[in-house]
Amino acid sequence: MHWERVKRPLHSIAGSGNWECPDFYPVSVKGGLDASVMGRNVKHVFKVSLDTTRYDYYTLGTYLIKKDMYVPDKDMIDGWNGLRYDYGNLYASKSFFDPVKSRRIVWGWANESDTTENDIHKGWAGIQLIPRTVVLDPNGKQLLQWPIEEVETLRSKQVVELSNEKMLKGQKLEIKGITAAQADVDVTFSFDSLDKAEAFDESWDRYDADKMCGHKGSTVDGGLGPFGLITLASQNLEEYTPVFFRVFKDKDNQHLVLMCSDASRSTLRDGKSHMKDGKDAYKPSFAGFVNVELKEKKLSLRSLIDNSVVESFGGGGKTVITSRVYPTLATYGNAHLYAFNNGTEAIKIDNLKAWSMSMPHEMNQ
Numbered sequence: 001m002h003w004e005r006v007k008r009p010l011h012s013i014a015g016s017g018n019w020e021c022p023d024f025y026p027v028s029v030k031g032g033l034d035a036s037v038m039g040r041n042v043k044h045v046f047k048v049s050l051d052t053t054r055y056d057y058y059t060l061g062t063y064l065i066k067k068d069m070y071v072p073d074k075d076m077i078d079g080w081n082g083l084r085y086d087y088g089n090l091y092a093s094k095s096f097f098d099p100v101k102s103r104r105i106v107w108g109w110a111n112e113s114d115t116t117e118n119d120i121h122k123g124w125a126g127i128q129l130i131p132r133t134v135v136l137d138p139n140g141k142q143l144l145q146w147p148i149e150e151v152e153t154l155r156s157k158q159v160v161e162l163s164n165e166k167m168l169k170g171q172k173l174e175i176k177g178i179t180a181a182q183a184d185v186d187v188t189f190s191f192d193s194l195d196k197a198e199a200f201d202e203s204w205d206r207y208d209a210d211k212m213c214g215h216k217g218s219t220v221d222g223g224l225g226p227f228g229l230i231t232l233a234s235q236n237l238e239e240y241t242p243v244f245f246r247v248f249k250d251k252d253n254q255h256l257v258l259m260c261s262d263a264s265r266s267t268l269r270d271g272k273s274h275m276k277d278g279k280d281a282y283k284p285s286f287a288g289f290v291n292v293e294l295k296e297k298k299l300s301l302r303s304l305i306d307n308s309v310v311e312s313f314g315g316g317g318k319t320v321i322t323s324r325v326y327p328t329l330a331t332y333g334n335a336h337l338y339a340f341n342n343g344t345e346a347i348k349i350d351n352l353k354a355w356s357m358s359m360p361h362e363m364n365q
Contacts, residue, residue: 010069015079018051018052019048020049020050021056021092022047026044026063027060027104029135029136029137030135032101032134044061044070046061057079059083080207092108092109113283115271116278117278129322130148133148145313147313156355160176160355171340173340174338177354180231180337182307183304185354186354187302187349189245190296190350194255194297199250202251209260213258213285218260218262223345224247224345225244225258226245229339229340230338232330233330240330241323243303244340247294257299259312264284266327284323301314309323
């Protein structure tokens, strides 16, 4: 075999910093594709992990095979303000094609957000997140990600179900009958009107959703939202990690759906490192916008909760946010799970299903 260096890269962008773990593959609406597939209904994904920001970004575009060049679609933002696989703690992901089930699977890494001392005490640092299938959104403008179906084999036989439960402003509803520290919960919320959506302040940076989430947290009263789930909560809410939506309306009367996963109150630990050159704990308010139509006045959310990690999929996988958290009270059997609403618009739980999750039988073998 003879390798010959090409005259130009497949794709590049100036000023984006060091690229790590690049990935390039075809994608379609129907399912995963082998790397060699081309066609009219096929787009290509170009993904990079940017060392400067520690996020995984991607664009959709066209592979010009004769020129051996990738060209992003015109409406793609290439760089720090672009689309991400995950708007939280995911990095250095890689994908592969599963020919048995004809699917593309992405598997990403989440580092620790704890102090150096606690990392050393645990004896390990960093985890691989739940693998996700990746397909093209029918709108052609983004990817849809979803936990691989094999995760469902870890669900307990007993399922907790709720339907047609209405939540007024300030109300929360505990989801009982599961192990809340290790659970899979899938819920669809609905509302009667969009009229109470808050005005979007045009002075806000639309590309800094994290800042908006920190400013408009789960306890800040709103119009349409905040509503969602309170995960890994202690008995008296000294610790909790909320995952929630808040709906805005801009000056053009377009609705913007903000999704947040807020770790700022996830633990009572002070988070200060006392080691020389040690790192402090990191408890961010992660957020991203969900590009979803609200004609049916519904929003869906699925969260996979596993002791120190909460992976959440909003709008059927349009926006995904992962948070690493380290509660001291909300652990094992002492953790609680709630649905909540702190907006003036009443929210209905159309349907909610929740399961306790078991460990894989061959884990770490």
